[in-house]
Amino acid sequence: xxxxxxxxxxxxxxxxxxxxxxxxxxxxxxxxxxxxxxxxxxxxxxxxxxxxxxxxxxxxxxxxxxxxxxxxxxxxxxxxxxxxxxxxxxxxxxxxxxxxxxxxxxxxxxxxxxxxxxxxxxxxxxxxxxxxxxxxxxxxxxxxxxxxxxxxxxxxxxxxxxxxxxxxxxxxxxxxxxxxxxxxxxxxxxxxxxxxxxxxxxxxxxxxxxxxxxxxxxxxxxxxxxxxxxxxxxxxxxxxxxxxxxxxxxxxxxxxxxxxxxxxxxxxxxxxxxxxxxxxxxxxxxxxxxxxxxxxxxxxxxxxxxxxxxxxxxxxxxxxxxxxxxxxxxxxxxxxxxxxxxxxxxxxxxxxxxxxxxxxxxxxxxxxxxxxxxxxxxxxxxxxxx
Amino acid sequence: xxxxxxxxxxxxxxxxxxxxxxxxxxxxxxxxxxxxxxxxxxxxxxxxxxxxxxxxxxxxxxxxxxxxxxxxxxxxxxxxxxxxxxxxxxxxxxxxxxxxxxxxxxxxxx
Numbered sequence: 001x002x003x004x005x006x007x008x009x010x011x012x013x014x015x016x017x018x019x020x021x022x023x024x025x026x027x028x029x030x031x032x033x034x035x036x037x038x039x040x041x042x043x044x045x046x047x048x049x050x051x052x053x054x055x056x057x058x059x060x061x062x063x064x065x066x067x068x069x070x071x072x073x074x075x076x077x078x079x080x081x082x083x084x085x086x087x088x089x090x091x092x093x094x095x096x097x098x099x100x101x102x103x104x105x106x107x108x109x110x111x112x113x114x115x116x117x118x119x120x121x122x123x124x125x126x127x128x129x130x131x132x133x134x135x136x137x138x139x140x141x142x143x144x145x146x147x148x149x150x151x152x153x154x155x156x157x158x159x160x161x162x163x164x165x166x167x168x169x170x171x172x173x174x175x176x177x178x179x180x181x182x183x184x185x186x187x188x189x190x191x192x193x194x195x196x197x198x199x200x201x202x203x204x205x206x207x208x209x210x211x212x213x214x215x216x217x218x219x220x221x222x223x224x225x226x227x228x229x230x231x232x233x234x235x236x237x238x239x240x241x242x243x244x245x246x247x248x249x250x251x252x253x254x255x256x257x258x259x260x261x262x263x264x265x266x267x268x269x270x271x272x273x274x275x276x277x278x279x280x281x282x283x284x285x286x287x288x289x290x291x292x293x294x295x296x297x298x299x300x301x302x303x304x305x306x307x308x309x310x311x312x313x314x315x316x317x318x319x320x321x322x323x324x325x326x327x328x329x330x331x332x333x334x335x336x337x338x339x340x341x342x343x344x345x346x347x348x349x350x351x352x353x354x355x356x357x358x359x360x361x362x363x364x365x366x367x368x369x370x371x372x373x374x375x376x377x378x379x380x381x382x383x384x385x386x
Numbered sequence: 387x388x389x390x391x392x393x394x395x396x397x398x399x400x401x402x403x404x405x406x407x408x409x410x411x412x413x414x415x416x417x418x419x420x421x422x423x424x425x426x427x428x429x430x431x432x433x434x435x436x437x438x439x440x441x442x443x444x445x446x447x448x449x450x451x452x453x454x455x456x457x458x459x460x461x462x463x464x465x466x467x468x469x470x471x472x473x474x475x476x477x478x479x480x481x482x483x484x485x486x487x488x489x490x491x492x493x494x495x496x
Contacts, residue, residue: 212441213408257415257449261441261477282476299478305448306482329441329476338472373440 009117024054044120073108084129109144181355191374192218209262259304321384330373398426403435406443418450427459434465
Protein backbone atom coordinates (compact mmCIF):
# COMPACT_ATOMS: atom_id res chain seq x y z
CA UNK A 1 0.00 0.00 0.00
CA UNK A 2 2.75 2.38 1.04
CA UNK A 3 4.70 1.43 -2.02
CA UNK A 4 1.69 1.89 -4.27
CA UNK A 5 1.29 5.44 -2.95
CA UNK A 6 4.95 6.08 -3.60
CA UNK A 7 4.80 4.96 -7.23
CA UNK A 8 1.59 6.88 -7.81
CA UNK A 9 3.10 10.07 -6.33
CA UNK A 10 6.08 9.67 -8.62
CA UNK A 11 3.90 9.08 -11.68
CA UNK A 12 1.77 12.13 -10.87
CA UNK A 13 4.86 14.32 -11.07
CA UNK A 14 5.15 13.45 -14.78
CA UNK A 15 8.89 13.82 -14.57
CA UNK A 16 10.22 10.30 -15.25
CA UNK A 17 12.01 10.02 -18.60
CA UNK A 18 11.61 13.71 -19.40
CA UNK A 19 14.55 15.57 -20.97
CA UNK A 20 17.05 17.52 -18.83
CA UNK A 21 15.79 20.93 -17.72
CA UNK A 22 17.86 23.96 -16.79
CA UNK A 23 15.76 24.61 -13.66
CA UNK A 24 17.03 21.31 -12.19
CA UNK A 25 20.49 21.44 -13.78
CA UNK A 26 21.30 24.72 -12.09
CA UNK A 27 20.66 23.20 -8.65
CA UNK A 28 23.12 20.35 -9.18
CA UNK A 29 25.73 22.72 -10.66
CA UNK A 30 25.39 24.98 -7.66
CA UNK A 31 25.53 22.05 -5.22
CA UNK A 32 28.75 20.80 -6.79
CA UNK A 33 30.37 24.21 -6.22
CA UNK A 34 28.98 24.68 -2.72
CA UNK A 35 30.01 21.24 -1.46
CA UNK A 36 33.09 20.83 -3.64
CA UNK A 37 32.16 17.30 -4.71
CA UNK A 38 32.68 15.80 -8.19
CA UNK A 39 29.21 14.26 -8.52
CA UNK A 40 25.73 15.56 -7.73
CA UNK A 41 22.40 14.15 -8.83
CA UNK A 42 18.66 14.57 -8.58
CA UNK A 43 17.56 10.94 -8.51
CA UNK A 44 14.07 9.51 -8.55
CA UNK A 45 13.44 6.01 -7.34
CA UNK A 46 10.96 4.21 -9.57
CA UNK A 47 9.46 0.73 -9.25
CA UNK A 48 12.14 -0.90 -11.34
CA UNK A 49 15.11 1.49 -11.41
CA UNK A 50 16.67 4.69 -10.23
CA UNK A 51 16.36 7.47 -12.81
CA UNK A 52 18.34 10.72 -12.82
CA UNK A 53 16.60 13.98 -13.70
CA UNK A 54 19.71 16.17 -13.32
CA UNK A 55 23.36 15.38 -12.71
CA UNK A 56 26.94 16.50 -12.86
CA UNK A 57 29.72 13.92 -13.07
CA UNK A 58 27.49 10.85 -13.56
CA UNK A 59 28.27 8.38 -16.33
CA UNK A 60 24.68 7.18 -16.69
CA UNK A 61 21.14 8.35 -15.90
CA UNK A 62 19.83 4.96 -14.90
CA UNK A 63 20.81 2.50 -12.20
CA UNK A 64 19.38 -0.76 -10.95
CA UNK A 65 17.68 -0.58 -7.57
CA UNK A 66 20.35 -2.94 -6.17
CA UNK A 67 23.02 -0.34 -6.90
CA UNK A 68 20.97 2.66 -5.79
CA UNK A 69 22.14 4.55 -2.72
CA UNK A 70 19.18 6.90 -2.85
CA UNK A 71 16.77 4.00 -2.32
CA UNK A 72 18.08 3.90 1.27
CA UNK A 73 17.68 7.66 1.68
CA UNK A 74 14.06 7.40 0.66
CA UNK A 75 12.98 5.55 3.80
CA UNK A 76 14.29 8.35 6.02
CA UNK A 77 12.79 11.71 6.78
CA UNK A 78 16.19 13.38 7.15
CA UNK A 79 19.37 13.32 5.08
CA UNK A 80 21.37 10.11 4.95
CA UNK A 81 25.15 10.52 5.15
CA UNK A 82 27.57 7.69 4.39
CA UNK A 83 31.03 9.03 5.36
CA UNK A 84 32.87 6.05 3.85
CA UNK A 85 30.96 3.53 1.78
CA UNK A 86 33.78 0.94 2.07
CA UNK A 87 33.18 0.81 5.80
CA UNK A 88 29.38 0.56 5.47
CA UNK A 89 28.15 -3.00 5.11
CA UNK A 90 25.15 -1.86 3.03
CA UNK A 91 27.41 -0.46 0.33
CA UNK A 92 30.88 -2.02 0.71
CA UNK A 93 30.12 -4.57 -2.03
CA UNK A 94 28.24 -2.13 -4.29
CA UNK A 95 29.67 -2.05 -7.80
CA UNK A 96 29.78 1.77 -7.67
CA UNK A 97 32.08 1.47 -4.64
CA UNK A 98 34.29 -1.42 -5.72
CA UNK A 99 34.46 -0.38 -9.37
CA UNK A 100 34.06 2.94 -11.27
CA UNK A 101 33.43 5.66 -10.20
CA UNK A 102 34.73 4.47 -6.80
CA UNK A 103 32.21 6.12 -4.51
CA UNK A 104 33.42 6.61 -0.93
CA UNK A 105 31.23 9.44 0.34
CA UNK A 106 27.48 9.75 -0.15
CA UNK A 107 24.98 12.26 1.24
CA UNK A 108 21.33 12.21 0.17
CA UNK A 109 18.50 14.57 1.02
CA UNK A 110 15.11 12.90 0.54
CA UNK A 111 12.81 14.66 -1.95
CA UNK A 112 9.06 14.79 -1.35
CA UNK A 113 6.21 15.05 -3.80
CA UNK A 114 3.57 17.70 -2.90
CA UNK A 115 1.51 15.02 -1.12
CA UNK A 116 4.44 14.28 1.23
CA UNK A 117 5.49 11.00 -0.40
CA UNK A 118 9.26 10.66 -0.72
CA UNK A 119 10.06 10.02 -4.35
CA UNK A 120 13.81 10.49 -4.68
CA UNK A 121 16.89 12.25 -3.37
CA UNK A 122 19.28 15.07 -4.06
CA UNK A 123 22.63 13.38 -3.57
CA UNK A 124 26.30 14.31 -3.30
CA UNK A 125 29.04 11.79 -4.12
CA UNK A 126 32.82 11.89 -3.70
CA UNK A 127 35.80 9.65 -4.31
CA UNK A 128 37.21 10.40 -0.86
CA UNK A 129 35.62 9.89 2.57
CA UNK A 130 34.22 12.97 4.28
CA UNK A 131 31.56 14.27 6.67
CA UNK A 132 28.97 17.04 6.48
CA UNK A 133 28.90 19.76 9.16
CA UNK A 134 25.53 20.78 10.64
CA UNK A 135 25.67 23.93 8.46
CA UNK A 136 26.27 21.86 5.36
CA UNK A 137 23.35 19.60 6.25
CA UNK A 138 21.13 22.70 6.49
CA UNK A 139 22.34 23.85 3.11
CA UNK A 140 21.63 20.43 1.60
CA UNK A 141 18.12 20.53 3.05
CA UNK A 142 17.54 23.97 1.52
CA UNK A 143 18.68 22.79 -1.88
CA UNK A 144 16.40 19.77 -1.49
CA UNK A 145 13.43 22.07 -0.83
CA UNK A 146 14.30 23.99 -3.96
CA UNK A 147 14.23 20.80 -6.03
CA UNK A 148 10.92 19.80 -4.40
CA UNK A 149 9.43 23.14 -5.47
CA UNK A 150 10.58 22.57 -9.03
CA UNK A 151 9.08 19.08 -9.01
CA UNK A 152 5.77 20.46 -7.72
CA UNK A 153 5.45 23.27 -10.27
CA UNK A 154 5.07 20.87 -13.11
CA UNK A 155 2.48 18.80 -11.36
CA UNK A 156 0.35 21.82 -10.47
CA UNK A 157 0.53 23.16 -14.00
CA UNK A 158 -0.65 19.83 -15.31
CA UNK A 159 -3.52 19.78 -12.86
CA UNK A 160 -4.44 23.34 -13.85
CA UNK A 161 -4.32 22.30 -17.48
CA UNK A 162 -6.65 19.39 -16.78
CA UNK A 163 -9.13 21.64 -14.97
CA UNK A 164 -8.92 24.21 -17.74
CA UNK A 165 -9.79 21.54 -20.32
CA UNK A 166 -12.64 20.30 -18.16
CA UNK A 167 -14.16 23.79 -18.40
CA UNK A 168 -14.66 23.30 -22.13
CA UNK A 169 -18.01 21.80 -23.19
CA UNK A 170 -17.72 18.03 -23.21
CA UNK A 171 -20.59 17.22 -25.51
CA UNK A 172 -22.39 18.82 -28.39
CA UNK A 173 -25.38 20.95 -27.40
CA UNK A 174 -28.94 19.80 -27.85
CA UNK A 175 -29.61 21.37 -31.24
CA UNK A 176 -31.39 19.11 -33.73
CA UNK A 177 -30.78 20.28 -37.27
CA UNK A 178 -27.49 21.92 -36.30
CA UNK A 179 -23.99 20.51 -36.11
CA UNK A 180 -21.84 22.20 -33.45
CA UNK A 181 -18.13 21.62 -32.71
CA UNK A 182 -15.30 23.45 -30.92
CA UNK A 183 -11.51 23.44 -31.06
CA UNK A 184 -8.93 24.68 -28.55
CA UNK A 185 -5.19 24.39 -29.17
CA UNK A 186 -3.30 26.26 -26.45
CA UNK A 187 0.14 27.53 -27.46
CA UNK A 188 1.42 26.46 -24.04
CA UNK A 189 0.14 24.03 -21.43
CA UNK A 190 -2.44 26.66 -20.52
CA UNK A 191 -4.01 29.50 -22.39
CA UNK A 192 -6.38 32.41 -22.13
CA UNK A 193 -8.65 31.26 -24.94
CA UNK A 194 -11.80 29.29 -24.37
CA UNK A 195 -15.03 28.38 -26.05
CA UNK A 196 -18.31 27.57 -24.42
CA UNK A 197 -21.95 26.78 -25.17
CA UNK A 198 -25.01 26.45 -22.97
CA UNK A 199 -28.72 27.24 -22.74
CA UNK A 200 -29.37 30.95 -22.28
CA UNK A 201 -32.47 33.08 -22.27
CA UNK A 202 -34.10 32.76 -25.67
CA UNK A 203 -31.63 30.36 -27.22
CA UNK A 204 -28.40 28.44 -27.30
CA UNK A 205 -25.46 30.68 -26.46
CA UNK A 206 -22.11 30.09 -28.14
CA UNK A 207 -19.04 31.90 -26.88
CA UNK A 208 -15.50 32.32 -28.07
CA UNK A 209 -13.16 34.40 -25.90
CA UNK A 210 -9.51 35.34 -25.98
CA UNK A 211 -7.89 36.75 -22.86
CA UNK A 212 -4.86 38.95 -23.38
CA UNK A 213 -1.54 37.20 -22.82
CA UNK A 214 -0.73 33.54 -22.42
CA UNK A 215 -0.21 30.83 -19.84
CA UNK A 216 -1.58 30.48 -16.34
CA UNK A 217 -2.34 34.19 -15.72
CA UNK A 218 -4.51 34.35 -18.83
CA UNK A 219 -6.21 31.05 -17.90
CA UNK A 220 -7.19 32.39 -14.46
CA UNK A 221 -8.82 35.47 -15.99
CA UNK A 222 -10.44 33.29 -18.66
CA UNK A 223 -12.12 31.07 -16.06
CA UNK A 224 -13.58 34.18 -14.42
CA UNK A 225 -14.87 35.57 -17.71
CA UNK A 226 -16.50 32.25 -18.55
CA UNK A 227 -18.32 32.05 -15.22
CA UNK A 228 -19.52 35.65 -15.18
CA UNK A 229 -20.80 35.44 -18.74
CA UNK A 230 -22.65 32.21 -17.99
CA UNK A 231 -24.32 33.83 -15.01
CA UNK A 232 -25.31 36.97 -16.89
CA UNK A 233 -26.64 35.05 -19.89
CA UNK A 234 -29.13 32.92 -18.03
CA UNK A 235 -31.69 35.67 -17.58
CA UNK A 236 -30.55 38.34 -20.03
CA UNK A 237 -30.79 38.68 -23.76
CA UNK A 238 -27.99 40.05 -25.92
CA UNK A 239 -26.42 42.55 -25.74
CA UNK A 240 -27.57 43.05 -22.12
CA UNK A 241 -25.86 39.85 -20.92
CA UNK A 242 -22.50 41.02 -22.30
CA UNK A 243 -22.89 44.53 -20.87
CA UNK A 244 -23.67 43.14 -17.42
CA UNK A 245 -20.82 40.64 -17.55
CA UNK A 246 -18.39 43.37 -18.60
CA UNK A 247 -19.54 45.60 -15.75
CA UNK A 248 -18.95 42.77 -13.27
CA UNK A 249 -15.51 42.06 -14.71
CA UNK A 250 -14.43 45.70 -14.99
CA UNK A 251 -12.61 45.85 -11.66
CA UNK A 252 -10.79 42.55 -12.19
CA UNK A 253 -9.64 43.50 -15.67
CA UNK A 254 -8.57 46.95 -14.48
CA UNK A 255 -6.64 45.49 -11.54
CA UNK A 256 -4.83 42.90 -13.67
CA UNK A 257 -4.31 45.24 -16.63
CA UNK A 258 -5.93 42.63 -18.83
CA UNK A 259 -8.55 42.72 -21.52
CA UNK A 260 -10.73 40.21 -23.31
CA UNK A 261 -11.86 39.94 -26.89
CA UNK A 262 -14.65 37.62 -27.85
CA UNK A 263 -17.66 36.78 -29.89
CA UNK A 264 -20.97 35.87 -28.28
CA UNK A 265 -23.80 34.44 -30.37
CA UNK A 266 -27.28 33.34 -29.38
CA UNK A 267 -29.04 30.96 -31.69
CA UNK A 268 -32.81 30.54 -31.91
CA UNK A 269 -32.84 26.94 -33.07
CA UNK A 270 -36.35 27.16 -34.49
CA UNK A 271 -35.73 30.00 -36.93
CA UNK A 272 -31.93 30.02 -37.26
CA UNK A 273 -31.86 33.63 -36.05
CA UNK A 274 -28.50 34.53 -34.53
CA UNK A 275 -28.08 37.55 -32.30
CA UNK A 276 -24.43 38.34 -31.75
CA UNK A 277 -22.13 40.71 -29.92
CA UNK A 278 -18.69 41.47 -31.26
CA UNK A 279 -16.48 42.08 -28.23
CA UNK A 280 -13.57 43.57 -30.17
CA UNK A 281 -13.12 40.25 -31.85
CA UNK A 282 -13.83 40.69 -35.51
CA UNK A 283 -13.60 37.05 -36.51
CA UNK A 284 -17.21 35.94 -36.50
CA UNK A 285 -18.62 35.07 -39.92
CA UNK A 286 -21.19 33.06 -41.80
CA UNK A 287 -19.93 30.91 -44.67
CA UNK A 288 -22.55 30.51 -47.37
CA UNK A 289 -22.86 27.42 -49.56
CA UNK A 290 -22.34 29.59 -52.66
CA UNK A 291 -18.86 30.56 -51.39
CA UNK A 292 -19.97 33.96 -50.10
CA UNK A 293 -19.09 35.22 -46.62
CA UNK A 294 -21.03 37.47 -44.25
CA UNK A 295 -18.70 39.08 -41.73
CA UNK A 296 -20.50 39.59 -38.43
CA UNK A 297 -19.27 42.93 -37.18
CA UNK A 298 -21.02 44.98 -34.55
CA UNK A 299 -18.25 47.41 -33.72
CA UNK A 300 -17.80 46.64 -30.00
CA UNK A 301 -14.54 47.12 -28.11
CA UNK A 302 -12.74 44.44 -26.09
CA UNK A 303 -13.89 44.13 -22.47
CA UNK A 304 -11.57 46.07 -20.20
CA UNK A 305 -10.87 48.85 -22.70
CA UNK A 306 -13.09 51.64 -21.40
CA UNK A 307 -14.92 51.84 -18.08
CA UNK A 308 -18.71 51.70 -18.37
CA UNK A 309 -18.57 50.66 -22.02
CA UNK A 310 -21.67 49.28 -23.75
CA UNK A 311 -22.15 46.92 -26.67
CA UNK A 312 -24.73 46.60 -29.40
CA UNK A 313 -25.87 43.36 -30.90
CA UNK A 314 -26.22 42.45 -34.53
CA UNK A 315 -28.55 39.91 -36.07
CA UNK A 316 -28.34 37.47 -38.92
CA UNK A 317 -30.22 34.35 -39.92
CA UNK A 318 -28.32 31.13 -40.39
CA UNK A 319 -29.96 29.61 -43.46
CA UNK A 320 -29.94 25.86 -44.12
CA UNK A 321 -26.50 24.86 -45.46
CA UNK A 322 -24.76 27.87 -43.90
CA UNK A 323 -22.01 27.70 -41.27
CA UNK A 324 -21.39 30.14 -38.43
CA UNK A 325 -17.65 30.26 -37.73
CA UNK A 326 -16.04 32.01 -34.77
CA UNK A 327 -12.24 31.83 -34.58
CA UNK A 328 -9.55 33.38 -32.39
CA UNK A 329 -6.99 35.69 -33.96
CA UNK A 330 -4.34 33.05 -33.18
CA UNK A 331 -5.57 31.36 -36.35
CA UNK A 332 -4.46 34.36 -38.42
CA UNK A 333 -0.85 33.89 -37.30
CA UNK A 334 -0.61 30.74 -39.37
CA UNK A 335 -1.48 32.49 -42.59
CA UNK A 336 0.22 35.32 -44.43
CA UNK A 337 -2.91 37.45 -44.63
CA UNK A 338 -6.41 37.33 -43.10
CA UNK A 339 -7.69 36.65 -46.63
CA UNK A 340 -5.58 33.46 -46.78
CA UNK A 341 -7.02 32.35 -43.45
CA UNK A 342 -10.53 32.94 -44.72
CA UNK A 343 -9.84 31.03 -47.93
CA UNK A 344 -8.43 28.05 -46.00
CA UNK A 345 -11.51 28.06 -43.76
CA UNK A 346 -13.85 28.18 -46.76
CA UNK A 347 -12.01 25.31 -48.44
CA UNK A 348 -12.15 23.26 -45.24
CA UNK A 349 -15.85 24.00 -44.96
CA UNK A 350 -16.50 22.97 -48.53
CA UNK A 351 -14.70 19.64 -48.20
CA UNK A 352 -15.64 18.66 -44.64
CA UNK A 353 -18.57 16.34 -43.98
CA UNK A 354 -19.34 17.94 -40.62
CA UNK A 355 -18.22 20.67 -38.19
CA UNK A 356 -15.80 18.37 -36.37
CA UNK A 357 -14.08 17.49 -39.61
CA UNK A 358 -13.86 21.17 -40.59
CA UNK A 359 -12.06 21.92 -37.32
CA UNK A 360 -9.82 18.86 -37.75
CA UNK A 361 -8.69 20.23 -41.10
CA UNK A 362 -7.92 23.65 -39.57
CA UNK A 363 -6.11 21.99 -36.64
CA UNK A 364 -3.92 19.97 -39.00
CA UNK A 365 -2.96 23.15 -40.89
CA UNK A 366 -2.03 24.87 -37.65
CA UNK A 367 -0.19 21.90 -36.14
CA UNK A 368 2.20 21.95 -39.09
CA UNK A 369 3.84 25.10 -37.73
CA UNK A 370 5.19 26.11 -34.34
CA UNK A 371 2.36 27.26 -32.05
CA UNK A 372 2.69 31.03 -31.60
CA UNK A 373 -0.67 31.82 -30.08
CA UNK A 374 -3.67 29.91 -28.81
CA UNK A 375 -6.00 28.80 -31.59
CA UNK A 376 -9.65 28.42 -30.71
CA UNK A 377 -12.71 28.07 -32.92
CA UNK A 378 -16.39 27.17 -32.82
CA UNK A 379 -18.43 26.08 -35.84
CA UNK A 380 -22.22 25.81 -36.09
CA UNK A 381 -23.50 24.32 -39.32
CA UNK A 382 -27.17 24.34 -40.08
CA UNK A 383 -28.10 21.25 -42.01
CA UNK A 384 -29.20 21.78 -45.57
CA UNK A 385 -32.79 20.85 -46.21
CA UNK A 386 -33.05 17.37 -47.72
CA UNK B 387 12.19 46.32 -28.31
CA UNK B 388 13.68 49.77 -27.83
CA UNK B 389 11.86 52.84 -26.60
CA UNK B 390 12.74 56.51 -26.68
CA UNK B 391 10.74 59.65 -26.05
CA UNK B 392 10.76 63.08 -27.62
CA UNK B 393 8.84 66.30 -27.03
CA UNK B 394 6.54 67.81 -29.62
CA UNK B 395 4.49 70.98 -29.15
CA UNK B 396 1.53 69.82 -27.03
CA UNK B 397 2.46 66.14 -26.91
CA UNK B 398 5.03 63.62 -25.79
CA UNK B 399 6.05 61.10 -28.43
CA UNK B 400 7.03 57.57 -27.43
CA UNK B 401 8.96 55.86 -30.20
CA UNK B 402 8.87 52.04 -30.34
CA UNK B 403 11.30 49.92 -32.34
CA UNK B 404 10.93 46.13 -32.61
CA UNK B 405 8.20 43.64 -31.81
CA UNK B 406 5.60 44.81 -29.31
CA UNK B 407 4.85 41.47 -27.66
CA UNK B 408 4.46 39.85 -24.25
CA UNK B 409 8.11 40.62 -23.41
CA UNK B 410 8.06 44.28 -24.41
CA UNK B 411 4.50 45.15 -23.38
CA UNK B 412 5.10 45.58 -19.61
CA UNK B 413 7.98 47.98 -20.32
CA UNK B 414 5.87 50.09 -22.67
CA UNK B 415 3.05 50.15 -20.13
CA UNK B 416 5.48 51.30 -17.45
CA UNK B 417 6.92 53.97 -19.73
CA UNK B 418 3.48 55.30 -20.69
CA UNK B 419 2.47 55.45 -17.02
CA UNK B 420 5.56 57.41 -16.05
CA UNK B 421 5.08 59.72 -19.04
CA UNK B 422 1.58 60.56 -17.85
CA UNK B 423 2.76 60.94 -14.25
CA UNK B 424 5.39 63.46 -15.27
CA UNK B 425 2.74 65.61 -16.90
CA UNK B 426 2.46 64.30 -20.46
CA UNK B 427 -1.30 63.83 -20.82
CA UNK B 428 -1.23 63.87 -24.58
CA UNK B 429 0.85 61.00 -25.83
CA UNK B 430 1.62 59.84 -29.35
CA UNK B 431 2.93 56.29 -29.64
CA UNK B 432 5.10 56.17 -32.74
CA UNK B 433 4.93 52.66 -34.18
CA UNK B 434 6.88 53.45 -37.35
CA UNK B 435 9.56 50.95 -36.28
CA UNK B 436 7.13 48.29 -35.04
CA UNK B 437 6.03 45.58 -37.44
CA UNK B 438 4.25 43.33 -34.96
CA UNK B 439 1.84 43.82 -32.05
CA UNK B 440 0.24 40.96 -30.13
CA UNK B 441 -2.60 41.08 -27.61
CA UNK B 442 -0.25 41.95 -24.75
CA UNK B 443 1.07 44.84 -26.82
CA UNK B 444 -2.49 46.01 -27.42
CA UNK B 445 -3.05 45.70 -23.68
CA UNK B 446 -0.15 48.07 -23.03
CA UNK B 447 -1.57 50.60 -25.53
CA UNK B 448 -5.04 50.32 -24.01
CA UNK B 449 -3.56 50.70 -20.52
CA UNK B 450 -1.70 53.82 -21.67
CA UNK B 451 -4.87 55.20 -23.25
CA UNK B 452 -6.74 54.77 -19.96
CA UNK B 453 -4.01 56.51 -18.00
CA UNK B 454 -4.00 59.44 -20.44
CA UNK B 455 -7.79 59.78 -20.33
CA UNK B 456 -7.84 59.59 -16.53
CA UNK B 457 -5.40 62.50 -16.55
CA UNK B 458 -7.67 64.41 -18.94
CA UNK B 459 -5.59 63.72 -22.04
CA UNK B 460 -5.55 61.18 -24.84
CA UNK B 461 -3.30 58.73 -26.66
CA UNK B 462 -2.86 58.51 -30.41
CA UNK B 463 -0.99 56.07 -32.60
CA UNK B 464 1.27 57.13 -35.44
CA UNK B 465 2.92 55.29 -38.32
CA UNK B 466 1.35 51.88 -37.68
CA UNK B 467 2.13 49.21 -40.30
CA UNK B 468 -0.28 46.78 -41.94
CA UNK B 469 -0.24 44.08 -39.23
CA UNK B 470 -0.87 46.64 -36.52
CA UNK B 471 -3.66 48.32 -38.49
CA UNK B 472 -5.29 44.93 -39.13
CA UNK B 473 -5.25 44.08 -35.43
CA UNK B 474 -6.59 47.51 -34.48
CA UNK B 475 -9.38 47.16 -37.02
CA UNK B 476 -10.34 43.57 -36.05
CA UNK B 477 -10.60 44.53 -32.40
CA UNK B 478 -12.44 47.78 -33.24
CA UNK B 479 -9.79 49.45 -31.09
CA UNK B 480 -9.13 51.90 -33.93
CA UNK B 481 -12.27 53.62 -32.62
CA UNK B 482 -10.40 54.71 -29.50
CA UNK B 483 -6.74 54.27 -30.45
CA UNK B 484 -6.92 56.51 -33.49
CA UNK B 485 -4.19 55.66 -36.00
CA UNK B 486 -2.49 58.57 -37.77
CA UNK B 487 -0.16 58.31 -40.74
CA UNK B 488 2.80 59.82 -38.88
CA UNK B 489 3.74 61.80 -35.80
CA UNK B 490 3.18 65.14 -37.55
CA UNK B 491 -0.40 64.17 -38.47
CA UNK B 492 -1.03 62.89 -34.93
CA UNK B 493 0.00 66.13 -33.20
CA UNK B 494 -1.58 68.37 -35.83
CA UNK B 495 -4.32 70.45 -34.23
CA UNK B 496 -3.79 68.93 -30.75
